[in-house]
Amino acid sequence: MNTKSRFNTMELTKMGLLTxxxxxxxxxxxxxxxxxxxLTAQTxxxxxxxxLLTPRQAAFTIIxxxxxxxxxxxxxxGGVGGPGKLFxxxxxxxxxxxxxxILMSWLKGQRYSFARYCLVTVCVGMPIIYLLGSVYMKFVTGMDWISTFTVAVFPFIPLDLFKCAAAALIAKPVQESLSRARSVI
Structure with a gap:
């Protein structure tokens, strides 16, 4: 039996809490x-x-x-559910x-670095989210590119930059707490 394919209790707990x-x-x-x-706190x-998670754990959490x-x-x-929101x-x-x-987790490195965490979230995560989200919105709404970027990207950039830095700051104490918890268990 391949035990690598299973998540341990600590990993499942982290994924459950982040979900x-x-x-x-x-x-x-x-x-x-x-x-x-x-504007949401989701980003x-x-x-x-x-x-905070490995690429596999992060993918599983989002799925x-x-x-x-x-x-x-x-x-x-906004507290909505169902396929209507997703599609x-x-x-x-x-x-x-x-x-x-998956890409941010893979590129973040093995050790905490505020600069690298910010760089990965700002230069990898946000562009992927903006690009794919905008393309999908344009396809669904039929808006032109300028209108799509005006309503779906530009207003969000300042706060998303702040959220990237905040996540990079928050990640270190959370990682340290999880390491301490792991040593107690």
Whole structure:
């Protein structure tokens, strides 16, 4: 039997807590009257998932989150669930998180580095999320490229830069706490 394919209790706990955190962060929403997308705390948590987990764990966490939402549980932004949200104008962002967390987790390195964590979240994660989310929104809504970027990317950049830095800062004490917890267990 291959034990490498299974997650241990600590890994499952981390993934479960981060899944719960992304679900809760969906309720921290600031709607924008000019955009189908809202400002949420979810991108902060997506970055944390990538920075705290391995690529495999991060992918699994986002897949579980997406499946929870697809079944109708109100875990998508604004407390919405069901396929309508995932396949609506902003669904591309949710789907992009899967690719973004895998790449960010893979590129973050083995040891904590604030600069590297910021670089990976800003230069890898955000562009992937913006690009895939915007392409999907353009396809679903039929907007032109300028309109799509105006409502789906530009208004979000300043706060997302802050959320990237915040995730990079938060990751270190969380990693240290998890290491201490691992040594106690």
């Amino acid at each position: 719960a955190l992304i679900c809760v962060s969906a309720y921290i929403v600031i709607p924008l009257p000019f955009s189908p997308a809202s 902060l948590v997506v970055n944390l998932i990538a920075l 579980v989150y997406i499946l929870l939402g697809l079944t109708g549980l109100p875990v998508f932004s 609506g104008p902003t669904g591309g962002y949710i789907m992009a998180w899967l690719i973004a967390v």
